[in-house]
Amino acid sequence: MRTNQLQKLTMVFAMTTVIAIVVGYAAVASSSQLRPPTVVVTFNIEQVTADLTERGDAEVKLRKLITNIEDEKKLKFKAIEELNVAIESAADADRGVLLENLDKLKLSAISFQRFAVSQIDIATFFDVSRPVSKD
Known part of the structure; x- marks a missing residue:
């Protein structure tokens, strides 16, 4: 039973990490698209x-x-x-x-x-x- 809890905890941690990475990437991607072009x-x-x-x-x-x-x-x-x-x-x-x-x-x-x-x-x-x- 201990192994089953460890697997669930690892799965939750992995899912949380993936969700955090996806949300962070989406936030950076959307903010870079909203910026006006740089004038040189x-x-x-x-x-x-x-x-x-x-x-x-x-x-x-x-x-x-x-x-x-x-x-x-x-x-x-x-x-x-x-x-x-x-x-x-x-x-x-x-x-x-x-x-x-x-x-x-x-x-x-x-x-x-x-x-x-x-x-x-x-x-x-x-x-x-x-x-x-x-x-």
């Missing part, structure tokens, strides 16, 4: 560094353009101030000509300021919207 991204490091270098060069050019525009604007407004001082100390006969020159300088300065803003906008637009070349 590749890129060309040379192209990335070249784009960064181009962007840096474009920023330097843009800063130089802005500096030149600011210098030119300062010169124009300085000329307007000097002409204002000259008008205050000018004779009545010369004031008409000087006022006309002042109006021309003001118009020129305002036009230059609008032109400068458009140039900066255009330069910024072309720098930012430059398409990236793909090899």
Whole structure:
């Protein structure tokens, strides 16, 4: 009788082990099927560094353009101030000509300021919207 109990116990243990293995395998198999596929991204490091270098060069050019525009604007407004001082100390006969020159300088300065803003906008637009070349 002892052998019969030992056989039953061994059979129960074997069945429990098989069931545990089957359930564990099914759990792993079902979880691996539910995962989304792994996304792998590749890129060309040379192209990335070249784009960064181009962007840096474009920023330097843009800063130089802005500096030149600011210098030119300062010169124009300085000329307007000097002409204002000259008008205050000018004779009545010369004031008409000087006022006309002042109006021309003001118009020129305002036009230059609008032109400068458009140039900066255009330069910024072309720098930012430059398409990236793909090899």
